[in-house]
Amino acid sequence: MKNDDPAVPHEILFIEDNPGDVRLVQETLKDQPGQFNLHAVSDVDETRAFLKRQARFADVPRPDLILLDLNLPKENGRNVLAAIKSDPEFRRIPVIVLTSSDRDKDVLAAYDLHANCYITKPPDLDQFMAVIQAIIHFWFEVAKLPAH
Secondary structure, three states: OOOOOOOOOEEEEEEOOOHHHHHHHHHHHHOOOOOEEEEEEOOHHHHHHHHOOOHHHOOOOOOOEEEEOOOOOOOOHHHHHHHHHHOOOOOOOOEEEEEOOOOHHHHHHHHHOOOOEEEEOOOOHHHHHHHHHHHHHHHHHHOOOOOO
């Protein structure tokens, strides 16, 4: 859903267990045109609670975009991706796999599970921030997302 109203923030769910990466994305979003709310969860259980609006997530908005790390505690991110894309309520939310793995088998598995994009996290801070800027530009300025 392209949000043309600057007063309505874009909602991004970041499924990531590394607080440093979450902070980098938060900092990058501050410098982007438009308003963004970044919601971060660190494991599969929190992801389920967030998407189903349960417990402490009862009042959270539906995300417009999901950034997903594959390397999560308890259960790997492929299971999260499979759950999101198999649920009719959530499968249209774009899921960007943003992970450290560049293994072909991980890339293929993510696309087989209907990831919308697969990006390997750059090790360099400036490159990482540039990737986040490119994601934001493409998904919120170029692409047309479905309405909720």
